[in-house]
Amino acid sequence: MSSYAAVLRTPHAARAFGAALLGRLSYGTVPLSLVLAVKDASGSFAVAGTAMALFSATSVLLSPARAALIDRYGPRRALVPMAALYAVLLAVLAFVTREPAGQGGAGTSGALLGVLAALAGACTPPLGPTMRTLWGQLLPDRRMLQRAYSLDGVAEELxxxxxxxxxxxxVAYADPAAGVAAGAVLVLVGTVGLALSPIPFPVRTAESGPVRRKDGRKRAPGSGPRGLRQPVLAAAGVGLCLGGLDLLAIAFTEEQHRPGAVAWVLAALSAGSAVGGLANGAISWRSAARTRLAVICAALGVSLAAAGLAPNVYALGAAAAVAGLFVAPALTTAYLIADEAAAPGARTRAGAWVNTAVNAGSSGGTALIGLLVGRLPLALCFVIVAVPALLCAAMAPRTPRTTNRPAEVAGRHAGDRAGEASESAQPSQASQRSPSS
Known part of the structure; x- marks a missing residue:
């Protein structure tokens, strides 16, 4: 744990990390609050589901575009206005959903709720990718950066x-709309705190050109899209596995006549992920990150396939915990590779693509398994859920490898810290995982 303490003792790290976590807490509160508030205001589960789907779709699919704005204009000029608009839209949603349908009125228009939810999702500030970029600025040593990413991922899981x-x-003491309003406050306060962090950002002079800092040095862009292929595909594979596993856990516990046990199975998955993430960050790996990612994906796939052999919910919980050991390490390693492969002026965007792949994969995995459960044996469904991770492991050796030499990478990050960001600068950045951030 001393290695994690060293990460937090880095100047400005604890302040920035704390602010980012405060803002990202809203990503854990807003979705559920929004569903409950819209359902009460409209009197319809269909409207609530549609509004949440629109919120999630615009939030996830537009994440790379929002991250590109952070890369180009920096957190002060792009992140704060984005968070302010997001908070305002959440506040409006809280206001229009404050009175349940059937209590002196016909309820709020479903169309209005859908539009507001879609707009709010489109403005979700990319706090995770921005924080991972800040970690890259703070920690030029790749081993320390790996620990920071692991700490970040475990904290986000919690x-x-x-x-x-x-x-x-x-909701035990107030209407669900209060949860939406609380999310607005959390994200605004956290984002302002993160954006005001004194951590410097490199200055980017042109959208497609090299990076020029105040010392006058230039650097050519990184590996670009080809280098991002493996981490993005791996993240999508992990998302597909997790989305399918959630639904399979529900189906399995119901088949065992223990539907309430699903919460414990999913809790075991999260606990395993937290343990795996902390262990991954504490180890000084000698293997290349791309090789390591392939091995981790293979281990995740095998453990998920084996989970289908569980005879009862206790065994499934244990199998979920074992599978969880590989989830956070896989995502952390994917973010590290994306950061290394990204051009200097596109590091936040690179991390956002990984995050988008996870969330999109999760949705796709849930939809796929939803079509198969009831038509195929559950054991076979577990094998199908494992396939994306196994395919990612099999395809990894063919993925072009980008610069991964410690001296070059450390030099790049050390150089990143040299320039002081100004309000008019056009910066660059790195990575995340979140519901959409």
């Missing part, structure tokens, strides 16, 4: 557990 619990407390 936020997604704590968020729904916080919503549960809020």
């Amino acid at each position: 936020l997604f557990v704590a968020g729904p619990l916080l919503v549960g407390v809020l």
Whole structure:
């Protein structure tokens, strides 16, 4: 744990990380609050589901575009206005959903709720990718950066557990709209705190050109899209596995006549992921990141396929915990590779593509398994869920390898810290995972 303490002792790190976590807590509270609030205001589960789907779609699919704005204009000029608009839209949603349908009125228009939800999702600030870029600025040493990414991923995992619990407390004493409003406050305060961090960003002089800092040095762009292929595909594969596993856990526990046990199975998955993430960050790996990612994906696929042999919910919980050991390491390694492969002026965007792949894969995995459950044996469905991870492992050796030499990479990140960012600068950045951020 001393290695993680060293990460947080880095100047400005604890302040920036704390602000980012505060803002990202809203990503754990807003989705559930929004579904409950829209359902109460419209009186319809269909409207609530549609609004949430629109919110998620615009949030996930537009994530790289929002990250590109951070790369180009920097967090002060792009992130703060984005978060302010997002918070305003959430506040409007909280206002229009404050009164449940059937209590003195016909409820709120479903079309209005859908439009507001879509607009809010489109403005979700990319706090995760921005924070990972800041880690890259703070920690030129790749081993320390790996620990920072692992710490970041585990903390985010805990936020997604704590968020729904916080919503549960809020709705016990207030309307669900209060949870939406609380999310608006959290994201605005956290984003402002992160954007005001004194961590410097490199100055980018042109959208497609090299990076020029105040010392006058230039650097050519990185490996570009080809270098991002492996981490993005791996992230999508992990997302497909997780999305399918969630639904399979529900189907398995119902088949065992223990539907309430699904929460414990998913909790075991999260606990395993947290343990795996902390262990991954604490180890000083000698193997190349791309090779390591392939091995981790293979281990995840095998453990998921084996989970289908579980005879009862206790065995499934244990199998889920084992599978979880490889989830956070896979995502952390994908973010590291994306950061190394990205051009200097596109590091936030690179991380956002990884994050988008995870979330899109999760949605696709849920949809796919939803079509197969009930038509195929559950054991076979577990094998199908494992296939994306196994394919990612099999395809990894053919993926072109980008610069991964420690001296070059460390030099790049050390240079990144040299330039002081100004309000008029056009910066560059790195990575994340979140519901959409």
